[in-house]
Amino acid sequence: MKKKTTGFRRKEMLWSLAFVAPPVLGFLIFGLAPLLTSFGLSFMSWDMMTPAKFVGADNFVKMAEDEKFYKALYNTFYLLLGIPLGMIVALVLAMMMNRPLKGISIFRTIYYIPVVSPIIAISLLWQWLLNYDYGIINEFIWRIFGVQGPNWLGDPNWVKPSFLMLGLWGGVGGTMVLYLAGLQGISSTYYEAAEVDGASRWHQFRHITLPLLSPIHFFVVVMGIIGTFQAFSQMYILTPDGGPEYSGGTIVFYIFQEAFKYFNMGYASAVAWVLGILIFIVTLIQFRFSKRWVYQD
Amino acid sequence: MVIWKQKWSHMSVAAMLVLSLGVTGCASNNNNGGGNTANTGGNAEQGTNDGKAAEGTNSAGANAGSSADAKSEIEFMGWGGDTEKAVFQKLIDDYMKKYPNKKVKYTVVPPGEYYQKLDTLIAAKKTPDVFYAGGAHFNKLVNSDQLLNLDSLVESTGAVDPNNVWKAGLDRYRFDGKTVGAGSLYGLPKDVGPWAMAYNKDLFDKAGLPYPSAKAGEYTWDDMLAAAQKLTVKNARGKIDTFGIAGFSLEAAVWGNGGDWIDYSTGTVTIDTPEFAEAMQFAADLGNKYKVSPTPDDEKAQNGYARFVAGKIAMFPMGPWDQPGFWNLPFKWDIAAWPASPKTGKTATWLGSLGFVVGKNTDYPEDAFQLAAYLSLDRDSQKQNYELGQAVPNLIDMAKGEFLQMDKAPQTRQVFLDIIEDYGRPPVEVGSKNLKWLDTFNQDASQVWTGKKTAAEFLKEEQPKLQKLYDEGNK
Incomplete structure (x- = not known):
């Protein structure tokens, strides 16, 4: 009897291993191995053809004085502006959508559509919207204000605002749904009590709605920062060479160019590691500070 | 027991499902990254490579004897659209009909991904036998010792008659590690552009102007500018509708x-010379000062090519490959020599080229070379190529x-x-291995094209920056 159970247990163990193996192997082969390789490569110089050469910290020294690296860093930080912008618009939309109107789910769906559209399709669409001469945006500006709109993707000062607009349009639906769920989770008793105490609509929003949504603010900020640091596809479509004066090149775009255009695999790996560490630090800081302002019940 | 059996069968089905899901999951992960796609392609080709290796050992004896009839399988990789x-x-297909024992496997890669894929294949030691290479990438391949030296094969096979191929076309594929045009031959031209x-x-005709001269040196920048000013026409809204020239080549x-x-x-x-500054300033002034050429803003809205085919540009650069696109235009057109600098009385222009090269470690050097020579120089294929308006014959x-007699x-x-x-020159990139310096120049030059800086100011600032980038990538 005892023997049989061990055999059974053994089989069970084997099965559990078989179930666990695919994701574990997947992680080892496609996650950990590239991670370690790129770490090693960041101290080497490799063009994929000639054997890799160990160069110590050269890549990092070069990065410290690389003008384009700083430009890419600046561009990436600039795009972080899209996060608060998106949060405000999404919250306003969510509150508008949080009313028991007939057909409200149709509106919710409409705002959510960009979120399920592939980023490449969105970028191509916006390429047309933003066209200097024939784009619908500049046509609109011309009709309403009678002035020629900016050269969105051709003027270094307007490239990043264009990306912000695109990001807003494409991302606001997702955030809106999160806020909608958050709003519906707030018990109406709070508002009733506040009303009895004579609190105005603004006070109710300021002291009930906003704090109770803080876990969602936190989630949106953390994910937004990580997402912005990794922005790539829009730039690849809209400014394939980095845009005028490299005004559209983000860090990931810069890594891609170094790796697959100039084949500086070592340098690209070094930049990738700096980016990874940067994201790690920023996220760590956010979690530390979150205790002060995020309301957890 | 029965229950156990059922459970068992359920479990095995579940396990298989999970396993297959896991596998497909990994596969699609692999496809996500831009660079990884090339890897997948590499794996797909592994099969044929293995097969080839086996075949190679089988026919090794035959190979040593006579290779003309020996079986071989050549992998040929190129890029291009549907026409190409x-x-x-x-x-x-014709080649394989002619030589039934020589199999050719042809792979086409989208142009944008070509060098990524090629370099990944080389890194994985799965270099195709015959493939396209040109410009800076060709130099890089020679320098890292990836290409087969063709000198002895040209001599022994007689498949190439060097006196009947454009010197400019062959010289582009001679490289001694420093100077293009010197040293051994590593490729054959696919075309010269x-x-x-x-x-x-x-x-x-409408403006009553004489046509630009076809002879180099006769038509100068001044003539071109004077004509362009008469050819530029505004529309009712005050916007320029027809430009005199576009794409004036820097x-x-x-x-x-x-x-x-x-x-x-x-x-x-050497971009900080007065000659360079003068030329660049003239090119920028065409759009900003004289307003006879679309500015970068105008180009962004509609590029020169689209404007030219719409009949809204009087003078526009073209290569032989543009011919089929221009054959159906509703207006008459011809080509002329590039306008010459009034200062030197000389002109020069860009002569592009792409080549067929042979991987150094190919199992069938002779057959691979024969295929490259066939694709490059075969009379029938050359004829077909120019009749389709793809290229000038090699x-x-x-x-x-x-x-010259063709009536189109x-x-x-x-x-x-x-x-x-005579006056065609290799593009600037021919001679470099790493192009970051040139890309940076092109990107930063927008300050001059938009009129933010004068050419002289910009070039003076830019020179040290480019020198540093060039030294980093090429020395």
Whole structure:
């Protein structure tokens, strides 16, 4: 009897291993191995053809004085502006959508559509919207204000605002749904009590709605920062060479160019590691500070 | 027991499901990254590679004897759109009919991903036997010892008659590690692409202007500008509707004026010379000062090509490959020599080229070379190629004979040949391995094209920056 159970247990163990193996192997082969390789490569110089050469910290020294690296860093930080912008618009939309109107789910769906559209399709669409001469945006500006709109993707000062607009349009639906769920989770008793105490609509929003949504603010900020640091596809479509004066090149775009255009695999790996560490630090800081302002019940 | 059995079968089904899900999950992960796609392609080719290796050992004995009839399988990789793919597929099918024992596997890669894929294959030691290479990438491949030296094969097989192939076309594939045009031969030209100036005859007729001369040096920048000013027309809204010229080539202007980007023999970036500044300023002034050429803003809205085919540009650069697109235009056009610098009285233009090269570690050097020579120089394929308006023939006798007689636009085909033989120059990148310096120049140059800075100011600031980038990537 005892023997049989061990055999059974053994089989069970084997099965559990078989179930666990695919994701574990997947992680080892496609996650950990590239991670370690790129770490090693960041101290080497490799063009994929000639054997890799160990160069110590050269890549990092070069990065410290690389003008384009700083430009890419600046561009990436600039795009972080899209996060608060998106949060405000999404919250306003969510509150508008949080009313028991007939057909409200149709509106919710409409705002959510960009979120399920592939980023490449969105970028191509916006390429047309933003066209200097024939784009619908500049046509609109011309009709309403009678002035020629900016050269969105051709003027270094307007490239990043264009990306912000695109990001807003494409991302606001997702955030809106999160806020909608958050709003519906707030018990109406709070508002009733506040009303009895004579609190105005603004006070109710300021002291009930906003704090109770803080876990969602936190989630949106953390994910937004990580997402912005990794922005790539829009730039690849809209400014394939980095845009005028490299005004559209983000860090990931810069890594891609170094790796697959100039084949500086070592340098690209070094930049990738700096980016990874940067994201790690920023996220760590956010979690530390979150205790002060995020309301957890 | 029965229950246990059922559970068992359920479990195995579940396990298989999970396993297969896991596998497909990994596969699609692999496809996500841009660079990884190339890897997948590499794996797909592994099968044939293995097969080839086995075949190689089997026929090793036969190989040693006579290789002309020995079986071989050559992998050929190129890029291109549907037209090019169809043309080459047909060429290869003909080749295989002619030599039933020689199998060719043809892979087409989208142009944007080509060098990524090629470099990944090389890194994985799965280099194709015959493939495209050109410009800076060719230099890099030679320098890292990836290409087969063709000198001895040219000699032993007699498949190439060097006297009947454009010198400019062959020289592009000679490289001694420093200077292009010197040293051993590592490739055969797929084509040579002379960059000529097309002009819209109807617009010139309407303005009552003489056509630009087909002879180099006769038509200067001043003539071109004077004509362009008469050809530029505004519409009712006050916007320019028809421009005199577009795509005025900076290379042509700088070279014609006696300047250059770089001196490859010493590795010095030479953009800070007065000749360079003068030429660049002239090119920028066409849009900003004289307003006879679309500015970068205008180009962004609608590029020069689209404007030219719409009949809204009088003078516009074109290569032979543009011919099929221009054959159906509703106006008459021809080509002329590039306008010459009034200071030097000279002109120069860009002569592009792409080549067929053979991987160094191919199992069938001779067969791979024969295929490259066939694709590059076979009479039938060359004929078909120029009839389709894809290229100027690589064979000199054919180009000077039937190609000139062809009764399709452009009428003055001699211009193409003049460029190839006389004043065409390799693009600036030919000679470098790493192009970051040149890309940076092109990107930063927008400050001049938009009129933010004068050419002289910009070039003075830019020179040290480019020199540093060039040194980092090429020395």
